[in-house]
Structure formats: C-alpha cells, structure tokens
Amino acid sequence: MTKSLFATSEFQRDWLQKLEALRTDFEGSAKATDEEARFPQQNIQQLVDLGYTSLTLPKEYGGAGCSIADLVLFQETLGSMDGATALSIGWHQGVVGEIYEKRQWTEDQLAFFAEEVKKGAVVNRAVSEAQTGSPTRGGRPGTQAVRKGSGWVISGEKNFTTMSPYLTYFLVGTWIEEKKAMGFFLVHRDTPGISIRENWHVIGMRGTESHNLVLDEVEVADERLVEVQQGPRGNKVNGWALHIPSTYLGIAQAARDYAVKFATEHSPNSIEGTISDLPNVQTLIGQMDLEMMQSRYMIYGIARSYDDEVTRALVSHELGAAKYTVVNHAITTIDKAMRLVGAKSLNLDCPLQRYYRDVRAGLHNPPMDDMTISKIAKAAIEEMKSHR
Structure with missing residues (x-):
C-alpha cells in the first residue's frame, strides 16, 4: 500500500x-x-x-x-x-x-x-449552534456564561456534538458578556444540568451520534474557564485539524481497495478473464490511484511542514487546502469505485454506499470549501499588492 x-x-x-x-x-x-x-x-x-x-x-x-x-x-x-x-x-x-x-x-x-x-x-469541543452555524464563520454563540459568586452558570444548546454518548468532558464555547469575549469551559458530563438531546438523524457518519448538548443552568467553578478568545476561532492556524481530512483519506482508500479487489475477481461470462483486463476499468483504477497519490502527498507534506518549527510559521492556508483537496478527491474516488462496481454498489450490503455517504459529511466539517478558496485568493491578491 x-x-x-x-x-x-x-x-x-x-x-x-x-x-x-x-x-x-x-x-x-x-x-x-x-x-x-x-x-x-x-x-x-x-x-x-x-x-x-x-x-x-x-x-x-x-x-x-x-x-x-x-x-x-x-x-x-x-x-x-x-x-x-x-x-x-x-x-x-x-x-x-x-x-x-x-x-x-x-x-x-x-x-x-x-x-x-x-x-x-475523552473530550471534544462543543461549539456549533443552530443559530450561528459554523463557528469558523465568526458568529457569536448564544450559549451564555454568567458570573455567579466565585464560579459561572452556563445555559445554552450545542449541536453536532460528536461522541456525545461517550465523552467525559465537553469543552463548551460560550459568550461571556462580562469579558466581551468567547470563552471555553471544561465541563464534566456528570455535572448537574447537562443532558443530551438525541436528534442525530442523518445519512452520513451516522455512528458518531453527534447529538445536541443541552446546558440548563450548569454551574462550574472558575478554574473550569480554560480559554478566553477574542475573534473567531477560524482565524487561528491549527494543524491538528488535519485529523479531519486524514479520516476521509482512509475511507477513500477502503473504497479503492474494495473496487480493485472486485475488478480482479469479477468475471462475467461475456468476457475472458476478469473485468480488471478491460481498458475502461483500468482507467477508473488509474484515476482513483492518481487522486489518492495527490491527496496523500499533499496532506503528509503539509503535516510535516507544520511539524517543523522552522516552517510552521509559513503554514496557513495550506491546512484548508489539504482538507479541500483530500475531501473532494475522496468523493470523486468513491464515485469512481461505485461506477466500477456498478449497481451492486447501491446495495445496502455493499460498503461502498456507506463510504459514499460518510465522505459527504466532510464537506460540512471546517473549514468549508468556499472559505478555503476565498482565503487562498485573498492571500494571493494581498501578496501581489505588497510587491507594488
């Protein structure tokens, strides 16, 4: 491999x-x-x-x-x-x-x-809300943290809380009017006032159970306020977000492997040998592998640049570009795998249909495609202006 x-x-x-x-x-x-x-x-x-x-x-x-x-x-x-x-x-x-x-x-x-x-x-951030959309777009959270004595009271509701049935801690994003800033509180799942609203009715990544987190006057100590941030989190460069596209790269690999195995074994009586001998099937396999190579060299190259302290400061829009490239290639790779396998790929017993549904979720993980392209374009324009 x-x-x-x-x-x-x-x-x-x-x-x-x-x-x-x-x-x-x-x-x-x-x-x-x-x-x-x-x-x-x-x-x-x-x-x-x-x-x-x-x-x-x-x-x-x-x-x-x-x-x-x-x-x-x-x-x-x-x-x-x-x-x-x-x-x-x-x-x-x-x-x-x-x-x-x-x-x-x-x-x-x-x-x-x-x-x-x-x-x-096990921990995850709880940031997204129905009214604000993706937190990377800068919306102010409706979840509020209000001072009470030496601690805080938090009320609000978060959606897309992945691993909600299993998480030990929620890193809850709130608006703190007292500080005129967004803050994150580390909240244990057993804290009174915490509940899960089960509403994860989706076609992709169904097993993540990304239900809503409900906080009803949840009281936490002052030391549980762990981060106070000015401005949207989306403006911060975070190399660890590459865990997202790497997952979709793996799903695409699984689809590719299934399709190639099918091609080397499927032998309809209309041909000699298997369909892997057919030029159109070989074209699909070659295209899948080319996309996988492009995705893999891009994401690993950017990851290593981020890991290097010398080049880390130079990495910015590349992270979004890696996610954009890998996820979109994963979608087209799995589409080719399904074309190769044919109607069987739509059977609920065939994993390809699950892979196809799961990778679609990647389009809605941050950063979104439009933001990535816009930032790359603006960076190019600003660079050109600076040389005038």
Missing part, C-alpha cells in the same frame, strides 16, 4: 501494527454501527485501553508527543476501517493536541487534564 511510504519511524510502524490488529473488529462492526446509527463505544474503548487517546499529550505530561504527521497516518488507518470511529476519536486527538501546543491554559489546568486523559477521559 502506498501509505507505507509515509511510515518513516519505528514509532509510526509500531502503532500501525497495533491499529491494524483492530481491523477485523472495527470493519466487522461498521455495518451495524451505520445501520443502527449506534455509537461504536466498544471500538473507542479499545482505543482508550490501547493508549491511543493519550498519544497527543506531550511527553512531559506522560504522553507520546505524537506529531501531526503521526496523527494523519494513524487516523488514515482508522478511517480505512470505520469512518465513524475514526472521525469520533480524531476530534479527541485533535483537541488534546491543540490544547498542549497552544498552551493557553494555566499549568494547573494542563496538569489536571493530562492526568484525566491518561486515566481514559
């Missing part, structure tokens, strides 16, 4: 071996996870037990100091097994990685949370 070209360290090869040992279980449960729209709790627990969820903690906090390139490789691998599992755990991995890279929390908060993660805690 071309992916093996990007496993360049013993650490990566060791973890690929550990993750591959889960493939039979993850692939075996993926169909039921999708059909029942059921969160793959057993899969996530296996990853927690394996120590995967602490990889993005820095070594000084007891983690592995996992790099962006490491994460892309691992998430791509998980994506090729089960998209819902990969995207779900990817949010945790990315959130933890970003927290310890940015170091916006106090040392006490960082130390406390590292211990929680090592004990198996």
Whole structure:
C-alpha cells in the first residue's frame, strides 16, 4: 500500500501494527454501527485501553508527543476501517493536541487534564449552534456564561456534538458578556444540568451520534474557564485539524481497495478473464490511484511542514487546502469505485454506499470549501499588492 511510504519511524510502524490488529473488529462492526446509527463505544474503548487517546499529550505530561504527521497516518488507518470511529476519536486527538501546543491554559489546568486523559477521559469541543452555524464563520454563540459568586452558570444548546454518548468532558464555547469575549469551559458530563438531546438523524457518519448538548443552568467553578478568545476561532492556524481530512483519506482508500479487489475477481461470462483486463476499468483504477497519490502527498507534506518549527510559521492556508483537496478527491474516488462496481454498489450490503455517504459529511466539517478558496485568493491578491 502506498501509505507505507509515509511510515518513516519505528514509532509510526509500531502503532500501525497495533491499529491494524483492530481491523477485523472495527470493519466487522461498521455495518451495524451505520445501520443502527449506534455509537461504536466498544471500538473507542479499545482505543482508550490501547493508549491511543493519550498519544497527543506531550511527553512531559506522560504522553507520546505524537506529531501531526503521526496523527494523519494513524487516523488514515482508522478511517480505512470505520469512518465513524475514526472521525469520533480524531476530534479527541485533535483537541488534546491543540490544547498542549497552544498552551493557553494555566499549568494547573494542563496538569489536571493530562492526568484525566491518561486515566481514559475523552473530550471534544462543543461549539456549533443552530443559530450561528459554523463557528469558523465568526458568529457569536448564544450559549451564555454568567458570573455567579466565585464560579459561572452556563445555559445554552450545542449541536453536532460528536461522541456525545461517550465523552467525559465537553469543552463548551460560550459568550461571556462580562469579558466581551468567547470563552471555553471544561465541563464534566456528570455535572448537574447537562443532558443530551438525541436528534442525530442523518445519512452520513451516522455512528458518531453527534447529538445536541443541552446546558440548563450548569454551574462550574472558575478554574473550569480554560480559554478566553477574542475573534473567531477560524482565524487561528491549527494543524491538528488535519485529523479531519486524514479520516476521509482512509475511507477513500477502503473504497479503492474494495473496487480493485472486485475488478480482479469479477468475471462475467461475456468476457475472458476478469473485468480488471478491460481498458475502461483500468482507467477508473488509474484515476482513483492518481487522486489518492495527490491527496496523500499533499496532506503528509503539509503535516510535516507544520511539524517543523522552522516552517510552521509559513503554514496557513495550506491546512484548508489539504482538507479541500483530500475531501473532494475522496468523493470523486468513491464515485469512481461505485461506477466500477456498478449497481451492486447501491446495495445496502455493499460498503461502498456507506463510504459514499460518510465522505459527504466532510464537506460540512471546517473549514468549508468556499472559505478555503476565498482565503487562498485573498492571500494571493494581498501578496501581489505588497510587491507594488
């Protein structure tokens, strides 16, 4: 597999071996996870037990100091097994990685949370709201945090809360009028006033159970206010967001592998040999592999640039471009796989239809395509103006 070209360290090869040992279980449960729209709790627990969820903690906090390139490789691998599992755990991995890279929390908060993660805690940000749309577009959250004594009271409702049945902590984005700023609170799921509104009725990534998080006068201590931010989060460069396209790259790989296997085995009585000998089928296979190569070299190249302290400062719009390229290529790759397999690809017993539905969700993960293209164009225009 071309992916093996990007496993360049013993650490990566060791973890690929550990993750591959889960493939039979993850692939075996993926169909039921999708059909029942059921969160793959057993899969996530296996990853927690394996120590995967602490990889993005820095070594000084007891983690592995996992790099962006490491994460892309691992998430791509998980994506090729089960998209819902990969995207779900990817949010945790990315959130933890970003927290310890940015170091916006106090040392006490960082130390406390590292211990929680090592004990198996799983976290995700709860930011999106029905009225504001994607948080990357700068809308002010309707969820409010109001001072009460030495702590805070939070009320509001968040949608798209991936892993809602399993999360230990919610990193809740709120508007704090007192500070005229957006703040994030680390809220444990057992805090009184927390509930989940089950309304995840979708056709793709069904197993993520990205239900609504409801906060009804949730009281938290002052030390649970961990971040205060001016301006939209979408303006911040975050290399850990590459966990998103890496998952979709893995799903595309699974579709490609299924289609190529089908082509080498399917032998209708109208031809000699298998359909893999037909020029039109070979064209589809070649096009799929070319798209996979383009996506893979782009995302790994950008990941490694971000990991390098010398070039990290130069990486900005490339992150959005990687997500744009990988997700859109994944969609067209799976479309070609379905064309190759034919009408069978629409059968609910065929995984291709699940892959096709799951990758469509990538269009709605941040950053959105229009924002990526707009930022690239504006950067080009500003650069040209600066040279006049």
